[in-house]
Structure formats: C-alpha cells, structure tokens
Amino acid sequence: MRYDDVVIGAGPNGLTAAALLARAGRRVLVREAAPTIGGGARTDEVFGSGIRRDVCSAVHPTGFVSPAFEELDLTGHGLEWLVPEYSVVHGTAPDRAIGLARDPEVRARELGRAWENAVGWAGGEPGLIDDVLNLPGLPRHPAATARFAAAAGLPVGAFTRTAFRDDDARTLFAGIAAHAARPLSALASTAPGLLLAALGGSGWPVARGGSQAISDALASVIRSHGGRIETGHPVTCATELPEGARLFFDTSPRAFTAILGDRLPARYRRRLERFRYGSGTCKVDFRLSAPIPWRDPRFAATATFHLAADAAQIAVAEADAAAGRIPLRPWVLGGEPTRVDPSRAPAGTHLAWAYSHVPAGCDVDVSESIIAEIERCAPGFRDVIVERIVTTGADLERHNANNVGGDIGCGTTSLRQLLARPVLRSTPQVTPLPGVYLCSAATAPGGGVHGMSGYRAARHALARLLR
CATH class of the missing domain: 3.50.50.60 (FAD/NAD(P)-binding domain)
Incomplete structure (x- = not known):
C-alpha cells in the first residue's frame, strides 16, 4: 500500500x-x-x-x-479526565503543607492575593494559554502574552522575591517551576512554573x-x-x-x-x-498496602505532591543535578493516582510514584533518598511499601530513546x-x-x-x- x-x-x-x-x-x-x-x-x-x-x-x-x-x-x-480538588500539595514537614487549590476562593484564602496577582491571573486570561502553547507563533492576545513573557524570562529566585512575601508561596512556586529540571537561578526558569501554576485553576488531572x-x-x-x-x-x-x-x-x-x-x-x-538535553530523572514506582500516611488531609484531595523543606532545598538540588552531581538531599515530585482513580488497582492495593532529578545519563539508584524524603513528611511510609520498581535516568533512555540521558522533556x-x-x-x-x-x-x-x-x-x- x-x-x-x-x-x-x-x-x-x-x-x-x-x-x-x-x-x-x-x-x-x-x-x-x-x-x-x-x-x-x-x-x-x-x-x-x-x-x-x-x-x-x-x-x-x-x-x-x-x-x-x-x-x-x-x-x-x-x-476521561479525573480532576482532583487540589492540583498539587507541597509538603515541607510532617505537619505542614501548602496546596494549590482549583477553587479560587480556597486558593486566595490559603495563598493570598499575591499569588493571584502574580500567577493566577494568567489562568483566567481568555486565550492566553492557547497563545503560550502556540509560541513562537504570533499571539492572538498580544498584551496578555507580553505580560506573561516579561515574568517568564526571569530566574525563579528573582520572580518569587518580588512576587511573594510569604515563604510558603515561594516554596510552592519553586517546586512547580522545577518540573522543568533547570537551575532556578537560570534565565527563563520561571516560564514553565508560570504556565503550570496558571493551570492550577483548571486543574492537574489524571486520565482514568x-x-x-x-x-x-x-x-x-x-x-x-x-x-x-x-x-x-x-x-x-x-x-x-x-x-x-x-x-x-x-x-x-x-x-x-x-x-x-x-x-x-x-x-x-x-x-x-x-541541541542541548536537560538533567536526568530517577523514578520509583510503589505498590502499597495503604495510601501514603500523610497528616495533612489535602494530600487525599490531589494526585500530585511535592516535597522539600523550602525553596532553597529545591534550588540546591536542581543546581547539583545540572552540574553533574547527584543531590545529597533531593526534592521529590510524586503522585498517588489511586487517590482519585480507584480503578487503577484492585481493592487493598494502592499505587504511588516519585522521582527526583539527577545528572544526565545517571545510572545510580537514588530511591533510598527519595523514600527518606517521603518518610520525613509522612512518617510510617516505609511500613506500607509492598514492592518498588526503580527506573534510573539511563533506564529511561533505554525505555524511550526520546528521553536522552533520562531527560523526560x-x-x-x-x-x-x-x-x-x-x-x-x-x-x-x-x-x-x-x-x-x-x-x-x-x-x-x-x-x-x-x-x-x-x-x-x-x-x-x-x-x-x-x-
């Protein structure tokens, strides 16, 4: 044919x-x-x-x-999309967490007006997200796109220092921006965070x-x-x-x-x-006997979690990975899909995943460091682990040739x-x-x-x- x-x-x-x-x-x-x-x-x-x-x-x-x-x-x-109440919840300690709620009233109450002024506006601007996803094409809404671009070009540290007075908001945004696996001191490291944070209002869903x-x-x-x-x-x-x-x-x-x-x-x-590729990723998948034992109830209303004591921990870990060093203390990005989609596993079985950024091409298993960070914020986590599967950065490239060096982007x-x-x-x-x-x-x-x-x-x- x-x-x-x-x-x-x-x-x-x-x-x-x-x-x-x-x-x-x-x-x-x-x-x-x-x-x-x-x-x-x-x-x-x-x-x-x-x-x-x-x-x-x-x-x-x-x-x-x-x-x-x-x-x-x-x-x-x-x-079918399943959209949780909180797009992401960031744990800083066993009894302390920050949430990015879909509900604008809850978001304003928990994060303050500064968050809406710096980030939330972009999610509510008609047509802006379409323009951002169509860049570098000509925007249909040039004024809003120009405002977005002005903030997006900044390093995360510079953006958060002027945008937020609250350390919790700075930590939450730093984790969102660090999805892109870039040093937070780099120009334009704010861009991915601004997009993802703006989408917090529409939601971070999983597929059923x-x-x-x-x-x-x-x-x-x-x-x-x-x-x-x-x-x-x-x-x-x-x-x-x-x-x-x-x-x-x-x-x-x-x-x-x-x-x-x-x-x-x-x-x-x-x-x-x-063309340059980014840092690698070491991912751990968990089969659990029970959900992760978080103390903050907001973790039960999300499919995505971040873990880091503060923005400085995230910044150091990302800088280390970009420089070819395995972070001594990683920040952790993860999720529990069975919180919002019980169809993913039979009764009595729960799923979770978590990863941290590592140097490109890294073949080192850093799962113990990842588990330690989860245990720090959810004491008793180790007790509910039934089985784990580790995928190093080098494994990711072997599984998918587009993930050069474990760069999932x-x-x-x-x-x-x-x-x-x-x-x-x-x-x-x-x-x-x-x-x-x-x-x-x-x-x-x-x-x-x-x-x-x-x-x-x-x-x-x-x-x-x-x-």
Whole structure:
C-alpha cells in the first residue's frame, strides 16, 4: 500500500499528527519501535494484572487544556479526565503543607492575593494559554502574552522575591517551576512554573485507567479514519521508509539526524547537533498496602505532591543535578493516582510514584533518598511499601530513546531553547527538507502530553496542500 504520510514514533505528538492527517483523508502509517504505542504516555501492569502503573508521564495539566486534544474530541474516543480538588500539595514537614487549590476562593484564602496577582491571573486570561502553547507563533492576545513573557524570562529566585512575601508561596512556586529540571537561578526558569501554576485553576488531572488512555484515544481517531499503526518497527535509516510520502518524526533531534544523515543540509544538521538535553530523572514506582500516611488531609484531595523543606532545598538540588552531581538531599515530585482513580488497582492495593532529578545519563539508584524524603513528611511510609520498581535516568533512555540521558522533556528549557526549539521560526517543526517535519517535544512548545508539536506539524502540512 502507498501512504501519503508516514509518522515515525507513536508518542503523543506523533499520534496527534497522525490523527489530524488521517481525519483530513490522508493515507497514514505510524511506525513505532516499541511493542506498544504511547511513548511517554504509556501504562503497564508490571506490578501484576489489574494494577495499572504509568511508565512515565502521569499528570496532564497541559493535556487537559490542549487545543489539539479538544479538536480531536478525545473524550469521544474513550478518554476521561479525573480532576482532583487540589492540583498539587507541597509538603515541607510532617505537619505542614501548602496546596494549590482549583477553587479560587480556597486558593486566595490559603495563598493570598499575591499569588493571584502574580500567577493566577494568567489562568483566567481568555486565550492566553492557547497563545503560550502556540509560541513562537504570533499571539492572538498580544498584551496578555507580553505580560506573561516579561515574568517568564526571569530566574525563579528573582520572580518569587518580588512576587511573594510569604515563604510558603515561594516554596510552592519553586517546586512547580522545577518540573522543568533547570537551575532556578537560570534565565527563563520561571516560564514553565508560570504556565503550570496558571493551570492550577483548571486543574492537574489524571486520565482514568492511566496515561495510556490518552494514547489509545489518539489511536482510535487514527484507526477510525483508516490510518495504520505498526509497533515493533524501529527506523534506523531513511531507506527503510516508504518513498513518496511526507515524513513526520516524533523523535529526538539526535535520532532524527542519525536517520536522515547527509540528506539534511549541513548547517541545519549542525544546529540540531548543538541541541542541548536537560538533567536526568530517577523514578520509583510503589505498590502499597495503604495510601501514603500523610497528616495533612489535602494530600487525599490531589494526585500530585511535592516535597522539600523550602525553596532553597529545591534550588540546591536542581543546581547539583545540572552540574553533574547527584543531590545529597533531593526534592521529590510524586503522585498517588489511586487517590482519585480507584480503578487503577484492585481493592487493598494502592499505587504511588516519585522521582527526583539527577545528572544526565545517571545510572545510580537514588530511591533510598527519595523514600527518606517521603518518610520525613509522612512518617510510617516505609511500613506500607509492598514492592518498588526503580527506573534510573539511563533506564529511561533505554525505555524511550526520546528521553536522552533520562531527560523526560526531550531537551532543556534554557532561554535559547525556549525561543529557538530547535530553531527559531514561526513553525519550528518545519525542516529544510520538503515534506519532512520534526514534531517531537524537542520542538516548541516543548515537553508535556499535549500533542501541540504534532498538531502544528500536521496543520502546516495540510495547509500546504491547499496552496
């Protein structure tokens, strides 16, 4: 069979591109190296039948508001979002926590007006989030986007010193910003935090049944329009691809250049070779006999938790990881999906996951340090652990080639790579080769399960057919 479009990689971006193309009547083939689709949005049963663990991405604030997912009507293809009362709860000590509530009145009461003035406004500004997810394209709401950009370009420390008087608010924001695995002293380290914090009002949801539900919904769109998906089909050379088809690569720039080689113009290839990846991640998944024994009841009303005594602990840990040092005391990002989705495990079994940032390529198991931080804020946690599975930074790359060095964002969010990801142009997915697109999270708007990089590539490709 001849195909109009071939997508290499069945992560969220590749599947989104394929879904839009198939829906437009194109003959689409998706080729995935792994035995299952999903990339960073996969769920397995490694703990046993009926226990559904998210392999990588677990919580989806950007997916919940994604224009791509809305246009494709993923809820009509089986996706159900479960949105907890608190987007995230940050524990600083056994008896002290800070919460980012969805309810604006609760948020104002717990965090104060300063939070709304500095962060909350962005979530309530009509159209702003769509503009941010479409950068570096021209914004439809330039005044709001300019206000967002002015704050986003600051280092976290500089932003929080002027935005908040309260140390709790500074700590909460620092943890949110540190999702991006960047030193908090770096220019533009505020940008990811500002976006995610703004989305606290709409919510940080999980997908019922696990993140695989997002990938399966995208696959349903593809197949319902005649598209084909092949798993277990790695692509290592351009000669392995069908001739005459347009190509969409949901791969890292490293894999993209390896496959296409000298077909790429030398200057463009050099720019991709200069693309920088971020810190690695060491993740621990837990099968528990009971929920984590938090003392603050707000932990029972969220799917996401952060743990660090203060913003300084987060800053030191991120600086260490970026400098190639394993943090002596990590800050911890984690979640308990069975708090909001009991269908993920049978009665009497509970799931949790947690990770910390480590140097790129790190193959060291730092799970004891992670467990110690959870135990510090939830005494008795060790007693409810039945089984744990550790995935080091090096393991993450072996599981998913896009996670270079264990970087789950497929590229650092430095100031340069926020503006030029991977190159500076209004549609960064477009390459110098006619009919060839790079549409992974290495292209703007970057990491997260939202499909926008694939969406933009497909939209551009479809528009060219009408010229």
